Amino acid sequence: MKLVTFVQNRQARLGVLQTTANGDVVVDLNKAEPSLPTDMITFLNLGVQGRHHAAAALAQAPAGATVPLASVTLKAPIPRPGKILCIGLNYKEHAAESHEELPKYPVVFAKYNNCVIGPHEPIVLPKISSRPDYEGELAVVIGQRAKNVAAADALDYVAGYMCFNDVSARDFQHRTSQWTIGKSFDTFAPMGPALVTADEITDPQSLDIKLSINGEVMQSSNTRQMIFPVAGLIAYITSVMTLEPGDVIATGTPSGVGAGRTPPRWLRPGDVVRVEIAGVGVLENPVVAEA
Numbered sequence: 001m002k003l004v005t006f007v008q009n010r011q012a013r014l015g016v017l018q019t020t021a022n023g024d025v026v027v028d029l030n031k032a033e034p035s036l037p038t039d040m041i042t043f044l045n046l047g048v049q050g051r052h053h054a055a056a057a058l059a060q061a062p063a064g065a066t067v068p069l070a071s072v073t074l075k076a077p078i079p080r081p082g083k084i085l086c087i088g089l090n091y092k093e094h095a096a097e098s099h100e101e102l103p104k105y106p107v108v109f110a111k112y113n114n115c116v117i118g119p120h121e122p123i124v125l126p127k128i129s130s131r132p133d134y135e136g137e138l139a140v141v142i143g144q145r146a147k148n149v150a151a152a153d154a155l156d157y158v159a160g161y162m163c164f165n166d167v168s169a170r171d172f173q174h175r176t177s178q179w180t181i182g183k184s185f186d187t188f189a190p191m192g193p194a195l196v197t198a199d200e201i202t203d204p205q206s207l208d209i210k211l212s213i214n215g216e217v218m219q220s221s222n223t224r225q226m227i228f229p230v231a232g233l234i235a236y237i238t239s240v241m242t243l244e245p246g247d248v249i250a251t252g253t254p255s256g257v258g259a260g261r262t263p264p265r266w267l268r269p270g271d272v273v274r275v276e277i278a279g280v281g282v283l284e285n286p287v288v289a290e291a
Contacts, residue, residue, distance in 0.1 A: 001054065002194035002281070003160065005040055005079055005118070006072040012079070014038050016058060017069065017194050024069035031065035033057035040078050040195070044143055044159050044245035051197060076118035077162060077195040078141065083247040084111040084189060086137075086166055087233060088179065090252025091225050097260030106228045106236050109179045111166075111250075115189035122288040124187045125267060129169035132267040135253035136211030136219050136275040138204065139164035140230055141195055146243040154234035157243070160197040161204060163275040163283035164250045165190040165211075167267070170259050190275075190285045191248070201279055204230045208278040209254060213271050221254030228252075 002017040006026055014037060015026040029036045029043070036054060037043050043050055088107035089095040095102050117123070125132050143159025166183065167190070173182025201207070204223060211219040228236070233249060258265040267273070271287040 001051065001058075001197045001200070003040065003043070003077060003197065004192075004194045005075045005077050007075060008067065008072045012039070012075065014040055014043055016054065025066050026069055026072055027058055027061050028065045028067070029054055029057060032061035041246040044141075047144055074119050074193050076116045076191045077193075078191070078246050078248065079116060079118075080113045081116070081246050081248045082244050084113075084115070084250065085109075085237060085248070086111055086183065086250040087228065087252040090227050091221060091254040092227060093221075093225070093255035094253055094257065094260070095227075097255050097257070102227060106233055108237065109183060111180075111183050111189045114186050115184055117187050117190050117285065119190075119193040119283055120285065121190070122187065122286050123165075123167055123190060123267065123273065124288055124290050125269060126169065126185050127290045129171055129185070130266070131170035131259070131264070133168045133170050133258040134211060134213070134218070134267060134273055135166035135168060135257055136209055137164040137166050137250045137253050138207060138209060138223055138277055138280065139191055140204070140234070140249040140251060142243045142247040142249070143198070143245055145245070146234065146238045149235055149238045151231045151235040154231035155198065155204070157234060158198045158230070159245065160195040161201055161277075161280050162191050162195050162248075163193070163277050163281055164248075165273060165275050165283065165285065166250055166253060190283055192283055193281055196280050207280065210276045211256070212274045212276075213265075213267075218258075218265070219254050219256035223251070225254060226252060
């Protein structure tokens with residue numbers, strides 16, 4: 001299932017994105033089955049039972065529950081995650097281009113709700129930064145409360161996966177040893193377009209991942225190149241903190257970021273950034289200057 005948050009008639013709703021012979025459509029889950037919720041977090045809290053219920057509703061959804069994708073606006077699948085935890089230096093070649101040693105433990109930092117935007121919403125370049133950068137990543141969405149989870153069981157706690165762009169103001173990021181300030185500008189966490197449920201992704205460590213700007217490929221790798229795989233990240237993080245349904249883990253970026261190029265390739269107004277992950281989808285965002 002490709003779960004989406006969409007806006008129709010100024011109301012945010014929970015839906016499923018489907019491809020039909022007549023094009024892409026969105027099925028409103030609450031209209032298909034009124035006992036299902038209208039928002040993503042409440043739905044995720046229903047767990048596997050909720051997803052089974054949704055699948056049954058889709059199989060017999062009335063015509064009035066389905067609308068063309070072009071008639072609605074997709075938002076970030078989880079508009080206000082409780083936590084957005086990001087992993088730094090999780091691909092060897094990216095660590096090398098960043099002139100950093102390979103980490104012995106996952107490098108964890110945070111983004112916040114103000115950063116979140118969805119597909120086709122603009123990344124706004126702040127006036128006070130001269131080095132805005134891109135980072136295409138696989139994001140993991142937690143599906144059930146998780147604390148002290150063993151790596152062998154960790155994927156059982158995953159609701160699904162999304163494309164993610166860890167937009168970064170490098171000048172602010174490197175002012176101190178702590179990265180959060182450079183990662184937390186408004187609009188600096190594009191995610192989506194859909195939350196692809198975990199049952200559709202056989203192995204999160206075998207996914208091709210690519211980022212392009214204006215059609216030019218800047219990053220191209222595979223999630224098998226991660227230093228710390230998804231299961232290990234969940235085990236490590238939950239040894240410290242409790243994760244809740246809807247929490248997001250952005251698993252790190254491969255090489256090819258703007259800061260690692262000669263000369264550096266910073267984001268510019270007019271750019272269109274596209275993150276593509278096999279089986280997960282395509283996330284595209286325009287870039288604009290701050291007004």
